[in-house]
Each structure stands twice: as structure tokens, then as C-alpha cells.
Amino acid sequence: MRLHILASAVAFGLGAAALAMSAEGEDRSREETFRQLELFGDVLARIEADYVSDPDKAELIENAIEGMMKSLDPHSGYLNAEDFRDMQVSQSGSYGGLGLEVTIRDDLVTIIAPMAGTPADNAGLRTNDRIVAVDGDSMIGAGIDEAVDRMRGAVGEPVTLTIAREGEDAFDVTIVRDTIEVTSASWRVVEETIPYLRLMGFNENTTDNALQGLQELQDELGRPLPGLILDLRNNPGGLVDQAVSISDLFLDGGEVVSMRGRHARDTQRYNATPGERLPNVPVVILINEGSASASEIVTGALQDRQRATVVGMTSFGKGSMQTVIPLRGGRDGALRLTTARYYTPAGRSIQGTGIAPDIAVSYREIKEDAPRRFTEANLPNALTNENGSEREELDVQEIEQPPADWPEGEDYQLHRAVEVLHAMMERQQASLH
CATH class of the missing domain: 2.30.42.10 (PDZ domain)
Structure with a gap:
């Protein structure tokens, strides 16, 4: 018993010392922050007093805030009141x-x-x-x-x-x-029998637009959809809740994506609801280097859940989520702040790495000396992948490319997606007999 008491006393002593050091460290950090703010004030005062012409102080401060935000990562930023209003319009009107x-x-x-x-x-x-x-x-x-x-x-x-x-x-x-x-979806029947749905972004109307498209495709065919090509190429992303609801159309419950913030308590999981809109309908997803953010959430969810075959080129690799935080109700604009990373149902972080297709297909011929396409990993101050993963460039020899006589301007990736979907539909029909 005496040993236990002594051990507890030692542990308490170490804990108290750690707390004291922590408090002392926080005090030093706070003092340093105030010193830097004082420095900022001194610089602003010196500019105001001695600059060759009368500066716009509001513009100086706005630029300073923007510079601070840009030093964090390429997707954080400051929106002044006008920019904030424009952003709201672009998402909904x-x-x-x-x-x-x-x-x-x-x-x-x-x-x-x-x-x-x-x-x-x-x-x-x-x-x-x-x-x-x-x-x-x-x-x-x-x-x-x-x-x-x-x-x-x-x-x-x-x-x-x-x-x-x-x-x-x-x-x-x-x-x-x-x-x-701000129209986020288009649709048509290709090669007379194949339903095709393209999503250009994820705004407040995306899921409603997609549902309208699916219904009109079914009406045009005069029967339930035999399969679907979901084209997410050059889709830069948008609202996370719309990515979840689009994924929900193809999933019967289960996880779509998880968001992990700075602290473990900030983790959020988003699940599909029971009952899918298109049960047993084969799906091919088309992606390329311009497929980013919310489009990668959809692709990662359906790929991990083995609900779709992914065709095209490795996606952009934006695996972070931004929260828009209004300042004084938007009167002083807003902060667009990176607050979490997202993970696919299998626990993959695609930050900087992107999602690799199941079948790699290029839109046009790839030349060995062609410059690399820009990706998330190339952006200044981009977040690193916390798992240490790096983007793997596909071997040119492993990428399907248009044949030499392929007509200029014809969509080879879509052509291959149609072939892949045809094969999936045939296998499904064979399994039903």
C-alpha cells in the first residue's frame, strides 16, 4: 500500500509539473502572439504616417488577412462582404x-x-x-x-x-x-440504349437535378434504367451534403464519407439511408484530373462500396473540407477555412493522391514528354497526406489511349465507359438466367 501511495504521489507530482509547464508554455505563446500583433500595428502605423501617398487602410488590412489565410493552404481564404454575397449566389442562383x-x-x-x-x-x-x-x-x-x-x-x-x-x-x-x-446536371441517352448523367458541380440543386434527369432518362427509354454512366469529369466539387445525397441514390445504407477535424471529438460520419434509388443497376463513373472534392467523395464511396466501376484518369486529390464562417453575420465578409479532412468508407485519405480509376483511360494520346497535369499536390501550401502517401503517376504503358485513327474530337473515355457498362449489363443478365 505504501508503495502505491508513493507511486501515486510521484505521478501526481509529474502531472502537476506537466500542467505547470503547459500553462507556462501557453502563457509564452500568448505573449508572443500579442507581440506579433503589436508589430503588425507598428507596421500599419508606419505605413500610414510615412508612405509616399495616403494608403487605403481598409484595403491594407484586408490584404493582410488574405495573406494570412493563403499561408495556411490553397483553399482557405478571406471573402469580403461582396465576395461572400457572390459565393452565396453562385451556390444557389x-x-x-x-x-x-x-x-x-x-x-x-x-x-x-x-x-x-x-x-x-x-x-x-x-x-x-x-x-x-x-x-x-x-x-x-x-x-x-x-x-x-x-x-x-x-x-x-x-x-x-x-x-x-x-x-x-x-x-x-x-x-x-x-x-x-447554376445548373449542375445534364443527361441524355447515348448509343440509343445507354443512360448518361453528367454532374458539373455540387450546389443546392444538384440532387434534385439528378433525380429529374434519372426520371427523364427512364421515360425516354420507356423502361427501368438498364445501367448508368455517371460523368464527374472536370467536376470541381461543391457542397458536401449534396455529394452525400448523390451517393445515397446508389447505396443501401452504410457509410459514405467521414470528416475528421483537428480533434478526435470533431469526427463526423455521413451515412446513406436504407433503400437505394437504382438497386442492381450497373454504374460506371467517369473521372479525370479535374474531378475534385465532392466529386471525389462520390467516386470514393461508390468505388469502396463496390457499387461502381471507375473509368478515366486519377482525380485531382482535394481531400479537405472548407467551412464558410460569416463575420458579423456577413457584414464583414466571411472566412473560408479548412476545418477537416475527409476519408472514404475504407478509411482512405485522398489528399494530394487522388482516386485512381479501376480502368485507366486517357481522353487523348499521351506523349512521353508531355507536361504533367496540375493536381492538388502541386498547389502552394497544399496539405500533405497525413498517411504519408504520395500521388502515384500511372505508367503510360498501362493507360488505354485512343487508337491512331480515332476521330479528332470524339470522346474516347466515354466510348470506353459505354463498352465497360455494356459488359457489366451482359454479365448481370447472364447471372439472372
Whole structure:
């Protein structure tokens, strides 16, 4: 008993010392934070007093906040009140603009994908095009919010983009802004019998749009869907709840995705509800390097649950979730802050690595000396994969490519998806007899 008491006393003493050291460390950290804030105040005061012209102090502070957010990771940022309102509109309504999904790569505004049927798409802009100027003003080093703000505007007004494209001289494209409807789905029957559903993003209407598409496809065929191609290529993502509800259409309960924050207590799991919309319907998912975030949640869930065969190229690799935090109810804008990483049902983190397809198929011929496509791992300050995993580049020899006589402009990935789905449908029919 005496030994136990002594041991407890020693343990208590060590614990008390640890607490004291922890408190002391926190005090030092707090003091250092206040010292740095005082330094910031000194710098701002010096600029205000001695700069060659009268500076816009509000703009200085806004830029300082944006710089602080950008130092965290490429997806965290500050939205001023106007940008915050624009973001809310883009998720739920319509806006005047060009119809582009863009990101920053090597300090250049880079196109992820033009939205189908928009002015940008009709003007022939492509994935990986760099926007180096807007109306003659350089965008080199500009933030994503500044670039988007410059490209949006009143419907009917023109804007001139200077485009840098691989293998070509820079050129100007003048595009007239139009109303960009936030339509997130399109559908059609391909090769007379194959239902095809494309999701361009995940906004508040995506699941409703998808359900409408599935019903219209069934009406057009005049029978239950025999299979489905779900095209998530160049889908940059969006709302997590919509990714979960889209996955729910194909799953009979079970996990879709889990979100893990800074602390273990912050873990959230999202499950499908019992009963799937398309039971026993074979599904092929198409992805490519432009498939990111919410589209990777859907792909990872259906791949891990063996509910779909994935065709295409390894996805972008954005495995983090951002929370938009309004400041003073949005009057001071909002923070877009990375608050969690997401994991597929099998526990995979795809941050920086992406989701590899079951069948690797390229849209066009791959040349050995072709530049690598940009991915999440290439972005400045990108989060590392906490499991230590790195993106594995597919061996060119293992990627199916269009044959030499393949017609220019024909969609080879979709062609192969149709073939794969046909084979899945035939196997299912054979198993029923």
C-alpha cells in the first residue's frame, strides 16, 4: 500500500509539473502572439504616417488577412462582404459572368474547366489554359477572388482575357458576359440504349437535378434504367451534403464519407439511408484530373462500396473540407477555412493522391514528354497526406489511349465507359438466367 501511495504521489507530482509547464508554455505563446500583433500595428502605423501617398487602410488590412489565410493552404481564404454575397449566389442562383472554374497554379490563374454551354465554353477555352490578363490588367500573382471578381460583371458587357496555352503564343479572347445559371446536371441517352448523367458541380440543386434527369432518362427509354454512366469529369466539387445525397441514390445504407477535424471529438460520419434509388443497376463513373472534392467523395464511396466501376484518369486529390464562417453575420465578409479532412468508407485519405480509376483511360494520346497535369499536390501550401502517401503517376504503358485513327474530337473515355457498362449489363443478365 505504501508503495502505491508513493507511486501515486510521484505521478501526481509529474502531472502537476506537466500542467505547470503547459500553462507556462501557453502563457509564452500568448505573449508572443500579442507581440506579433503589436508589430503588425507598428507596421500599419508606419505605413500610414510615412508612405509616399495616403494608403487605403481598409484595403491594407484586408490584404493582410488574405495573406494570412493563403499561408495556411490553397483553399482557405478571406471573402469580403461582396465576395461572400457572390459565393452565396453562385451556390444557389445565377450570376453575370463567363462560366469558368479556375484555380491558382504557379501564381497564375488556371482554368480547371469551362462550364458546358457557357460563353467561356463557346469561346473555346480549355482546361489548363492560363489567364494572364483581364482587360489588359495582369493577373500574374493575383488571388483567386480578385480574378473571379474581374471576370464577373453585368450581363451583356464584354471582357477580354489574355490566354497562355501550352505550345501556343499568348492570345486575346473577347467574351460577352451572360447569365450563368447554376445548373449542375445534364443527361441524355447515348448509343440509343445507354443512360448518361453528367454532374458539373455540387450546389443546392444538384440532387434534385439528378433525380429529374434519372426520371427523364427512364421515360425516354420507356423502361427501368438498364445501367448508368455517371460523368464527374472536370467536376470541381461543391457542397458536401449534396455529394452525400448523390451517393445515397446508389447505396443501401452504410457509410459514405467521414470528416475528421483537428480533434478526435470533431469526427463526423455521413451515412446513406436504407433503400437505394437504382438497386442492381450497373454504374460506371467517369473521372479525370479535374474531378475534385465532392466529386471525389462520390467516386470514393461508390468505388469502396463496390457499387461502381471507375473509368478515366486519377482525380485531382482535394481531400479537405472548407467551412464558410460569416463575420458579423456577413457584414464583414466571411472566412473560408479548412476545418477537416475527409476519408472514404475504407478509411482512405485522398489528399494530394487522388482516386485512381479501376480502368485507366486517357481522353487523348499521351506523349512521353508531355507536361504533367496540375493536381492538388502541386498547389502552394497544399496539405500533405497525413498517411504519408504520395500521388502515384500511372505508367503510360498501362493507360488505354485512343487508337491512331480515332476521330479528332470524339470522346474516347466515354466510348470506353459505354463498352465497360455494356459488359457489366451482359454479365448481370447472364447471372439472372
